[in-house]
Amino acid sequence: MSALRAEESLLALRQQEELEDLPKEYPLSTSEDEGDSDGERKHQKLLEAISSLDGKNRRKLAERSEASLKVSEFNVSSEGSGEKLVLSDLLEPGKTSSSLATVKKQLNRVKSKKTVELPLNKEEVERIHREVAFNKTSQALSKWDPIVLKNRQAEQLVFPLKKEQSAFAPIEHVLSGWKARTPMEQEIFNLLHKNKQPVTDPLLTPVEKASLRAMSLEEAKMRRAELQRARALQSYYEARARREKKIKSKKYHKVLKKGKAKKALKEFEKLQKVSPSAALEELEKIEKARMMERMSLKHQNSGKWAKSKAIMAKYDLEARQALQEQLARNKELTQKLQAASKSEEEEEGAEEEDELLVPDAVNEVRMNADGPNPWMLRNGPSEAEEVDIQKDPEQPPEPVAHEASESEGEENPVAEEEMLLKELEERRSLRKKPGLNQDAKPVGRRETKDSSSQEVLSELRALSQKLNKENHRSTKQKVSSARTVLPVQREEAADEEEEPMLLQRPERARTLDELEELGREGCFQDKEHPRPAVNGQWLERKPNNQPSAPKEKPKKEQMIDLQNLLSTKSPSVKSLAVPTTVEEWEDEEEKDQRQMIKEAFAGDDVIRDFLKEKREAVEASKPKDVDLTLPGWGEWGGVGLMPSAKKRRRFLIKIPEGPPRKDKNLPNVIINEKRNIHAAAHQVRVLPYPFTHHQQFERTIQTPIGFTWNTQRAFQKLTTPKVVTKPGHIIKPIKAEDVGYRSSSRSDLSVVQRNPKRLSIRHKKQLKKNSAD
């Protein structure tokens, strides 16, 4: 490209040869005479053009400078005299010149760019700087949040926070700064010096020092850890062994022993295969043990224990068995060791033979046993059988007891219904006695029970019918009693049908209607009616109490009263409380409000809760009778024995009913009568701040913290002070390094420094060094 351009420029040059074009670089040539220099100049230009062919000197060609010739009217330059200047020549190069194009381009670019904004004024800049710096600093400070929170919530803070580590200085260092002052000290030092004892420097010999250094910290740690592990393992095994030793189960030990023996045998066999000599040794050992045993009479029946057991063996099965075991063991031990290849049968035979060798005592026992107790001779299992046989005659009573207990079991969970049934059954059985009882008994109760269960079913049916009748009657009564209230209620119910705010009312009315219907139909359908819980409670309760309906009737009526009271009163209350603006309520906006109230009261039944609360309050405030019966006083006592009813009656002190409650006639009010005015002065009136519920507060008050009620350890724990300071210690401000943070320094400063000029370089360095320290 550059070469091409150079050629072009060369051409242009030739065309404009006539034009004066003197580069600055050659002032000398310009000062010369034109006539002479003309040819020279042309020559030089040519040279230049040629040299610029390689693209280096192109610029120079483009440069033009004013001719510095002295131009006079007499001396007109002859340059270009041969050629004519055409206007088009003057116009043309403006377009074609490549250098101008680039300039243009630049100009365009500059034009296309918008103007640079004015720099912000100083205040604005400062504000921005401040804001950035503040944000940075706040972020940096936020790292303290968890620590601050932790310290605020800490149960106990011990100051100074950082424990000063007691410095361990070798004694020679301590001594080096110490001089003997008193005469005695000096004397001692003199003595020491005379004897050339090490006084200050190395108190430890080099060997000792080396040994101190020999074990690095990590090594020491590892070794310690190893030791710890070993110790832990040891203690674990020890504990295990101790535990196993404590196990009292004989069976376990038997199994264990057997297992051990088996293992030993196996090992022995293995040993036999591997190294016969070692096996022989083992064998010898075993033999020796056996011999020792034989000598020691340990398992003979001559010991104290064995003798006592022999006496007891007459009566005690266990003792007998123990004795037999002992004998077996004795046999085993005293037997000459047989070769392993012998068959079991032979062993058995040997055993039989050995039985002859059984010591006298046992024989004696056997002799004794022979007389009165023929089954004394037999082994365990057969005895057990015999016991079974013996017990057989006793078996019949057992099922009876069983049955009785069963019936009891049945009785417990089932309600009074069952009681009634039982009574009926008994009556029935009494009636049937002459016929069935005599032959039914010896066969066993099972059948009777089956038959009775069938009977129970039939009885149940009959009873349920009866109950239904009763129920029907009672409901009728109730309904009739309710009817007396009903007219009033009905009217109001009609009123209220328009107002769904009290959801219970219409439904209640309906239930009454239904009840009536039920009564008319005379069938027992209450259970089938899945009534929502909103209904009157007494209806809900009814199915549970049905059998004892007649007894509970007065109570129920009371309940009805209460319910009625509230539910009937509420409308009247309404009429009371309705302000003069009632009419406004009938607007179409009522719907809105209803909706809102529904939302507000979704899932809370205020009336019922209140009633319940009140009932509880009344119950709680009732004086309670005092029972002073002492079980076992003046009669037999023990587990399961209750003092007689008479006694209970005698020692039950009935507390007279207190004055009537103040809120007795106020169905909508609970008046707390427990409040003691005198105590109130000492009581906390407002729930203190950190507590959210009075129960929390009461609980904290009621848990004692004193040593009278707590163990030493608990007392100490409960009374730990929140802040502990050590007297005479300086508490330094918390440090980032103490809590594991990097202390913020200059290096984490990334915000632009505003006036770094003022901080000299030396200073910065120094500060950096300081902060790094």
Added chain:
Amino acid sequence: MKVKMLSRNPDNYVRETKLDLQRVPRNYDPTLHPFEVPREYMRALNATKLERVFAKPFLASLDGHRDGVNCLAKHPKSLATVLSGACDGEVRIWNLTKRKCIRALQAHEGFVRGICTRFCGTSFFTVGDDKTVKQWKMDGPGFGEEEEPLHTILGKTVYTGIDHHWKEAVFATCGQQVDIWDEQRTNPICSMTWGFDSISSVKFNPIETFLLGSCASDRNIVLYDMRQATPLKKVILDMRTNTICWNPMEAFIFTAANEDYNLYTFDMRALDTPVMVHMDHVSAVLDVDYSPTGKEFVSASFDKSIRIFPVDKGRSREVYHTKRMQHVICVKWTSDSKYIMCGSDEMNIRLWKANASEKLGVLTSREKAAKDYNQKLKEKFQHHPHIKRIARHRHLPKSIYSQIQEQRIMREARRRKYVLGHLTLSQYSFLTSLSQLTKNKQTKNLPFKGIVYVLLSPLEVFLKTSLGFFLFPVKRGEQ
């Protein structure tokens, strides 16, 4: 049959050495120790009473200054050493254990405005009314030597306060602007300004040591970052702040002692509202200092008393005053958090116990246990009226007492005005918009935005009143 034998292990009842306490078998059956709450209540009551009986906080008065004590400084390494500067330019160094002045030097002409110790405890700096900053050696001059400062910097304006960096050889002075100085140079490293009023005090943050706080007489508190050489944030209060103090355990918390009788604790990241306003003084608060545990601070006031505030409480737990103590100008909490020193107008430095009824000296373990137990009891029953009354009771000078009464009346009146305004508004809205309220469309008129009052049906109103509540607000999301 297994027979269980009674066995006794002597370890259970024989003490190992003579010095051990005898083992006392105790039965913790609660039925044997009835009435635990009343008994503990009585113990707490007695403990509270005893606390008041033994509350004798005043320990000593250090006299020797010939003019009012203007500033105090703690020694960073020695608990027994305290420095004080007086209004006549004298600086005294005191030994607290001996309660004697161990050195006195005429540091400035005119007031000693500020005094601070270097973090290493070898020297201290003073600024005075004579426009100088002087560095002094902590140890006195040797025999025959002249008492001379190590360095003296002559400034152009009066310096009103000084504080030393906690780790580096840098200190800050305040006056017309906050200057940060290197100890080795006579020109400040940088000076920072924001506003044009004179700055009364400057304090380095003890935890994040590059942070500074200053307060000026144009009612503002300005925070600076030394690294960036820029102010960070400014908060303007109703009245002038005399001084601030950083919490030594919580990096971003500081407390400002204000002229409007209150102290304001701020979180420096959120300066819009103070974390806590501490009220009780009845005159301008002149100085404040944190306990080194960061749990409490002490404030000195123009009302001739000093008060101790828990950081998280708006009211003081303690007030100290004596008949002769005049306006308290400076106060410091010693670095073992046991004592408080205050310097006042009438030339005395007073030493107080931080806990008025604390027993000084070494406690036996039983004493310690009893103390802890009593403390816990007092805490447990602190809300009970009688105990509260006894614990709160303080005798105050008549001037302060009457001032308190007066201010209470004023505050009450202000409150009543405010609350009554609210009440009438709510009553008004309740009465006028009984029906409109239910439309819940004009919620704008309601006293509280975002809350819709739901009026119950008369029946329910009755029921609810019978149950103890009447109207209840329901919050709705869309409002």
